[in-house]
Amino acid sequence: MPSGKSSRRLVVTAGEPAGIGPELCLDLVNSALATQLVIIADAGMLAERAASLLKPVRITAYAPGSSPGQGELAVLDQPLVNKAICGQLDSANSQSLLDGLTRAVEGCASGEFAALVTAPLQKSIINDAGIKFSGHTEYLADAMNCRTPVMLLVAGKLRVALASTHLPLKAVPAYLTTAGIIRVLRVLHADLKSIFQIDDPEIIVCGLNPHAGEGGHLGHEDQEIIAPAIAACVSGGMKIRGPLPADTAFTPVAGHADAILAMYHDQGLPVIKYAGFGHAVNVTLGLPIIRTSVDHGTALDIAGKGTADSGSLFAAVELAAELAGL
Amino acid sequence: MPSGKSSRRLVVTAGEPAGIGPELCLDLVNSALATQLVIIADAGMLAERAASLLKPVRITAYAPGSSPGQGELAVLDQPLVNKAICGQLDSANSQSLLDGLTRAVEGCASGEFAALVTAPLQKSIINDAGIKFSGHTEYLADAMNCRTPVMLLVAGKLRVALASTHLPLKAVPAYLTTAGIIRVLRVLHADLKSIFQIDDPEIIVCGLNPHAGEGGHLGHEDQEIIAPAIAACVSGGMKIRGPLPADTAFTPVAGHADAILAMYHDQGLPVIKYAGFGHAVNVTLGLPIIRTSVDHGTALDIAGKGTADSGSLFAAVELAAELAGL
Numbered sequence: 001m002p003s004g005k006s007s008r009r010l011v012v013t014a015g016e017p018a019g020i021g022p023e024l025c026l027d028l029v030n031s032a033l034a035t036q037l038v039i040i041a042d043a044g045m046l047a048e049r050a051a052s053l054l055k056p057v058r059i060t061a062y063a064p065g066s067s068p069g070q071g072e073l074a075v076l077d078q079p080l081v082n083k084a085i086c087g088q089l090d091s092a093n094s095q096s097l098l099d100g101l102t103r104a105v106e107g108c109a110s111g112e113f114a115a116l117v118t119a120p121l122q123k124s125i126i127n128d129a130g131i132k133f134s135g136h137t138e139y140l141a142d143a144m145n146c147r148t149p150v151m152l153l154v155a156g157k158l159r160v161a162l163a164s165t166h167l168p169l170k171a172v173p174a175y176l177t178t179a180g181i182i183r184v185l186r187v188l189h190a191d192l193k194s195i196f197q198i199d200d201p202e203i204i205v206c207g208l209n210p211h212a213g214e215g216g217h218l219g220h221e222d223q224e225i226i227a228p229a230i231a232a233c234v235s236g237g238m239k240i241r242g243p244l245p246a247d248t249a250f251t252p253v254a255g256h257a258d259a260i261l262a263m264y265h266d267q268g269l270p271v272i273k274y275a276g277f278g279h280a281v282n283v284t285l286g287l288p289i290i291r292t293s294v295d296h297g298t299a300l301d302i303a304g305k306g307t308a309d310s311g312s313l314f315a316a317v318e319l320a321a322e323l324a325g326l
Numbered sequence: 327m328p329s330g331k332s333s334r335r336l337v338v339t340a341g342e343p344a345g346i347g348p349e350l351c352l353d354l355v356n357s358a359l360a361t362q363l364v365i366i367a368d369a370g371m372l373a374e375r376a377a378s379l380l381k382p383v384r385i386t387a388y389a390p391g392s393s394p395g396q397g398e399l400a401v402l403d404q405p406l407v408n409k410a411i412c413g414q415l416d417s418a419n420s421q422s423l424l425d426g427l428t429r430a431v432e433g434c435a436s437g438e439f440a441a442l443v444t445a446p447l448q449k450s451i452i453n454d455a456g457i458k459f460s461g462h463t464e465y466l467a468d469a470m471n472c473r474t475p476v477m478l479l480v481a482g483k484l485r486v487a488l489a490s491t492h493l494p495l496k497a498v499p500a501y502l503t504t505a506g507i508i509r510v511l512r513v514l515h516a517d518l519k520s521i522f523q524i525d526d527p528e529i530i531v532c533g534l535n536p537h538a539g540e541g542g543h544l545g546h547e548d549q550e551i552i553a554p555a556i557a558a559c560v561s562g563g564m565k566i567r568g569p570l571p572a573d574t575a576f577t578p579v580a581g582h583a584d585a586i587l588a589m590y591h592d593q594g595l596p597v598i599k600y601a602g603f604g605h606a607v608n609v610t611l612g613l614p615i616i617r618t619s620v621d622h623g624t625a626l627d628i629a630g631k632g633t634a635d636s637g638s639l640f641a642a643v644e645l646a647a648e649l650a651g652l
């Protein structure tokens with residue numbers, strides 16, 4: 001994937017305009033990758049946000065073939081319906097934001113853009129606009145006809161994938177099936193090879209229960225649901241170990257792994273957010289395009305104050321560039 | 327608690343004799359605290375283990391008032407029924423191990439010993455002997471008539487307590503009650519003050535569901551079960567915040583906490599085992615005595631080979647000494 005793509009741009013969607021996304025994007029000016037970025041946002045809103053925060057950023061119109069200069073950001077204008085006010089969500093703007101996302105996806109699919117980086121949207125206000133939206137990942141999977149998107153968090157060499165994502169805890173055990181875990185493992189394995197360029201990836205799989213069920217004393221799913229999924233993948237030639245107790249899986253005792261598959265959100269994310277605070281990046285696997293995102297929300301309470309930390313956006317842009325071979 | 331206790335000993339139970347506990351205890355010889363330790367074990371077994379591992383340790387009989395010298399370990403002899411063989415569990419020895427534990431507890435309760443440190447037992451073989459045993463914590467709580475023992479893991483300044491411990495994941499949501507969480511918070515708060523000498527402890531409480539339920543979109547227990555428990559404790563004057571998303575609770579964004587209360591095993595332990603690998607210590611709160619333990623198991627597969635890492639036992643002994651004011 002890396003070779004021959006260096007002339008293409010990364011596209012960054014600025015996210016909810018009442019949140020911190022736009023001001024984080026402004027921080028990308030003059031970064032090492034600035035000349036290879038296209039921001040999708042309301043250009044006037046972005047210019048205004050720069051002015052009010054006294055950030056010396058010139059907003060220029062994106063044109064394929066020309067790069068922004070020093071102090072400039074290339075923006076593909078996606079006008080909002082109403083003027084965006086920091087901290088105040090407005091459902092009238094929701095469709096515009098999704099249109100911007102669609103434009104970004106189309107550009108990635110056509111080869112115009114090398115990868116997609118997303119700043120956060122606010123699910124609730126999009127739903128208030130009467131549009132069904134349960135998150136970027138699901139939206140992108142739908143748009144690209146992908147059955148099994150896989151959420152992967154990356155912080156340096158630590159990579160944590162999830163077998164289930166945003167479910168109430170009590171719904172997790174019934175959600176997990178052998179077939180579903182096999183699908184996730186196949187996507188994870190394939191994308192570690194194709195996107196992360198790891199020849200023969202090693203994956204550790206966590207158990208569902210404490211101590212991975214301790215031989216059935218603490219639950220049966222580990223042996224009855226998870227172990228057969230691992231066995232099926234191993235017999236298909238993949239290097240996969242588990243189910244391991246989750247409190248062993250992330251320690252040196254577990255040995256090397258290119259990725260660790262946690263069974264649910266709070267089994268895996270607290271570790272990687274602790275380990276990679278401020279620079280963890282969310283990567284959606286299973287899509288035909290490369291997509292990374294920040295690991296935080298819209299932070300409406302501090303939007304427009306210039307205090308938001310752009311570390312995660314920088315990390316997301318840098319990882320997208322690396323994965324796309326820029 | 328610290329003052330005036332410096333003449334008392336720490337008592338260390340050597341744990342399952344087919345496992346690594348005895349050889350880890352041998353490593354304590356000549357440590358900074360060696361003169362203040364009493365090991366409870368079969369003295370002959372311990373001497374033999376030292377000989378076979380070529381460890382220059384003399385086993386001397388514990389006598390109150392006299393301390394072991396250089397190269398010596400004081401042992402309170404608790405004879406086994408059968409000769410212990412590394413890696414081979416023997417249910418004939420189970421009662422002896424529990425008798426040793428009882429002797430240790432009695433010594434702590436009477437003031438003979440300052441604190442208890444336990445090496446791991448093997449639950450299954452004790453159960454095979456026809457003795458109901460679901461773990462040190464439950465055994466000690468029973469023996470000391472303690473309704474709510476609380477499992478706390480400590481690694482440096484990071485302290486993680488659990489609202490539920492060894493349950494199948496699917497049993498966790500129904501197990502948690504407002505009254506139960508209040509009891510755990512009261513024990514945690516009281517022992518942070520009395521044992522850890524923290525004047526006005528601050529506690530962060532994790533939600534049960536991802537994103538602490540995201541306003542009810544991802545589960546209701548966070549608002550219906552956990553929030554009322556926090557409110558009750560706060561109105562009683564405790565500094566408690568939450569429920570916080572577990573993937574925020576362990577990051578700097580969550581602010582200072584003297585302890586973090588996770589709702590279940592794999593929400594909290596993977597983080598602290600990752601953060602404090604090899605030196606995390608398990609402390610049982612709610613007991614009338616101070617008790618610490620290693621954070622690993624019997625490791626039957628490497629017992630007798632001299633390769634086991636005594637880092638966690640050293641950390642458990644050092645923390646017990648610190649908490650007991652030695």
